[in-house]
Amino acid sequence: MAELDIDAIAGSSWEGGVAPFATNTKKLGMWLFLLSDSLTFSTAILAYAYVRLSSSNWPRPFEISPAIVNATFLTFILLSSSLTMVMAVAAAHRNEIKRAVIYILLTAIGGIAFVVLHLMEWFRLFNEGVTPWANKWGDPLFGGTFFGLTGLHMLHVSIGVIYLCIIAFGFGRRKFNADHVEVSGLYWHFVDLVWMFIFPMVYLMSVNLKG
Amino acid sequence: MSAHDATAVETHHSPTKKLFLWVWFWLLVLTGVEVLLAYLRLEPHLMLILLIGLSLIKSALIVAYFMHLRFEKLGLFLIVVPTLVFCLTMILIFVFPDSLRIVRMHP
Numbered sequence A: 001m002a003e004l005d006i007d008a009i010a011g012s013s014w015e016g017g018v019a020p021f022a023t024n025t026k027k028l029g030m031w032l033f034l035l036s037d038s039l040t041f042s043t044a045i046l047a048y049a050y051v052r053l054s055s056s057n058w059p060r061p062f063e064i065s066p067a068i069v070n071a072t073f074l075t076f077i078l079l080s081s082s083l084t085m086v087m088a089v090a091a092a093h094r095n096e097i098k099r100a101v102i103y104i105l106l107t108a109i110g111g112i113a114f115v116v117l118h119l120m121e122w123f124r125l126f127n128e129g130v131t132p133w134a135n136k137w138g139d140p141l142f143g144g145t146f147f148g149l150t151g152l153h154m155l156h157v158s159i160g161v162i163y164l165c166i167i168a169f170g171f172g173r174r175k176f177n178a179d180h181v182e183v184s185g186l187y188w189h190f191v192d193l194v195w196m197f198i199f200p201m202v203y204l205m206s207v208n209l210k211g
Numbered sequence B: 001m002s003a004h005d006a007t008a009v010e011t012h013h014s015p016t017k018k019l020f021l022w023v024w025f026w027l028l029v030l031t032g033v034e035v036l037l038a039y040l041r042l043e044p045h046l047m048l049i050l051l052i053g054l055s056l057i058k059s060a061l062i063v064a065y066f067m068h069l070r071f072e073k074l075g076l077f078l079i080v081v082p083t084l085v086f087c088l089t090m091i092l093i094f095v096f097p098d099s100l101r102i103v104r105m106h107p
Helices: A002-013 A025-053 A064-093 A097-127 A141-172 A178-206 B002-010 B017-040 B044-066 B074-105
Strands: none
Touching: A025 A141, A025 A178, A025 B074, A064 A097, A064 A178, A064 B017, A064 B044, A097 A141, A097 A178, A141 A178, A178 B017, A178 B044, B017 B044
């Protein structure tokens, strides 16, 4: 089955006028952007691993409650918002415009909840004296990597919320079609995917071993 | 023939709502396992290997089903995933031996 498809595509693409990846240009462009963005996050996480490995007093400050419980709840919010996003894409492809817009807006609300809860955690840490350049537990770079990684991710979530609101508005007024919704969904799932690495690497690997 | 191809290309096989709910459920279960590992306070090396393995499974689930890559043409998979694996391998080869050398230099 798969071999047959590839033969058909490969044979016809040389004649011109056929999409070799069987998608529209928007989707291919988004995949290429996500490829480059995943390298950005990978290098950030690898830089974190590098400084952590080469430090002799890297702190492990997070208790199960409240830090890990809070981060687990953030994971739940992001995963559920991904679920509402696939529902939005499915509804958009079935041309159920009202349902699709509601699902996109639910996804955006999930994103807003994520950013608000995450910022509350940041301010709790600021009050404890944890900043990007200092903390009371050990290596000052801990703050730099923590706020750098989670901040870069939070920036992506915030941009995603704005993107989704624009898509919801445009799709509701029939200015955008289902392909636009699907491409915005790709971006949103990618933001979710990145958190699947930041959550274990930044939070779970820093659980306080003595607690 | 070519006109038929162009329209056939647009309609692709789509997964159902039930499948999405199952993927979401398993992602939550794997997250639960990760938190349980943190609660058990395993030895860091073992913990790191288990967490990276679980994260790779979770990201594969998201990419394959939520991002629909399983149902796309193989060509799209081939330009995205091997490229990423190659770049990450190059970074790991050139960065990590140095980092591990610094560990051994600690007093």
